[in-house]
Amino acid sequence: MSGGARMLVVAPDPATPELARTLDLAGYAWKAVDGAAGAGDHEPEDGWAGAIVDATTDADTAWALLRSLRKHPDRRIPTLVLIGGGQLLELEHRDDLFDDFCLAPFHPTELEARLRHLLTAEVEVHSADLVEYGDLVLNLETYQASVDGRPLDLTYMEYELLKFLAQNPGKVFTREILLSRVWGYEYYGGARTVDVHIRRLRAKLGEERAGLIQTVRSVGYRFGQSRWE
């Protein structure tokens, strides 16, 4: 059923009885952990097959864990987040932190169906490693950015910021969102850090392309145009 004994990671520890029961009945091997450190410490040799993170009790810890799972150096771990009906707004701007979500309290059959879908869809994930916008290309595999075929020399944080923006063209992000999504909460420096890095990116993109990153007054920043506009 679960494709051998590959292990799912579940957080927080202990899992709710409903979740534990659903996973056991569906035949998944799973391990409950607390937070990112726990997920790292208990990761099996062949890696986590997927993650189910319950955000209904402690949302901050849940998002932090999902964020750290996304930064896994070797593989992309498919993730599903459980949220309460009142938390739907929290999904906004966090699209890239999870692959699917399920409203809690959940129906066991629905969760089972979503997991099955999530874990089989996983096979096809490693495909497009290029982020392209006009003549700007970011190669996620090699960490290289270029404009019009000319390499762009960026520092790590500049690269991460540009990558995040270019993956979400047309969307307006506040400084706080950018700070938490690109730098992570542990970074100090405040939202001004974002302004400073945006200026550096604009400087490196050169005059003709400095307009790629627009300042949205009293809100934040937007990269290019939405593909839907």
Place this chain on the structure above:
Amino acid sequence: MLEQQRDYVLRSVEERGVRLIRLWFTDILGTLKSLAISPAELDNALSDGMTFDGSSIDGFSRVQEADVLAVPDPDTFELLPWGDPNAPEARVFCDIHNLDGTPFEGDPRQVLRRHVRDAHEAGFTFYVAPDIEFFYFEPLVAGQPPVPIDTGGFFDLTTQDVTGELRKQTIRTLETMGIPVEYSFHEDAPGQQEIDLRHTDALTMADSVMTFRLAVREVAARAGVHATFMPKPLEGVQGSGMHVHVSLFHGDDNAFYDDADGYNLSAEAKSFMAGLLRHAPEITAVTNQTINSYKRLVPGFEAPVHVSWARNNRSGLIRVPIPKRGNPTATRIEYRSGDPACNPYLAFSLILAAGMRGVREGYELPDEADANLFEIGDDVLAKLGIGQLPQSLAEALATMESSTLVQEALGEHIFEWFLRNKRTEWRAYKTHVTSFEHDRYLRTL
């Protein structure tokens, strides 16, 4: 995060075919030092640091504890835009550690790191934007006075605009290295330029100032021009300063701004300024560390002489620029005495330490001095409680030596070495018989 940054650096080196990586660090006097390593060594350097003999660097370790580690800060990795494009070189700033991994007390970058961290623990982020002045001269001829490459003045657009072209290339170079420029223009004196950098956090800015000085010289040298940050290279015209614009942020709010105040300055801003004013004479040996620095700090050349503040008076030590459209985030103060020959890590550390001392102890800000102080006699100023900055390196060193603030802020190692080194410089100067003396005395005495 660190692991990913290292990966990023290693990958970039491979992808871009970087042939040489320069590990940069700064000695106590603010001279840029570089150790070059090959890409094969980089992985090792990023994880363990590179050992080198610290006693070979002036002011670093004593001979018996010679070895120190240069540990690259991967977030500062940049390709160098000059040099052979077929054999690219990169640089990365390093922190210097002792072999046991503790921060090395002779490393100015670690000193600034400590101050930035302390401010952060008190809830503040320290932002800095320097305006840097410098001169372009014709190639130097030994024994001859320097010749400016143009005769322009303030904001002049000269016809044969060599300087404009040089400035433009410099700015392009800086921007490709992630150092955004706010303004640049021809300054008041012949051959004198000013480039104003956009604000950033203090540590990044100190790194940027080091890069800036090298970039300016590199670009000029390729055009056969000598660029200098000497504070007062020519008599009778303005010298080169480095005015430092400073603001403190509390989270996302400018801690210096208060719209209820007549000056739009918060209590923190005022006590920060009071701290800077009270301790200014003590930190001057570091912000103005050469004998020549004190020839700039004289009346009549837009450099401060007196310890005072004002909104729009450029003879004061601290100016409070009026922000455009009353923008709260742009509220800042400008500390005007420093010059571009200083060590930016130590200068920013002391500006922050002096200001924060004022904030912590709630110093009272003296009244604004909005008159032109150059036109008022010293006796009148003394009555107003307005003192002077040290008049010479010797005086500045004596004032520094009695300062517990500077001693604590720099740490024992740097404090001691700096005083010893600069005293030696002063002694050498004192024994030198100058052309001033020959001209004045030789015939008549």
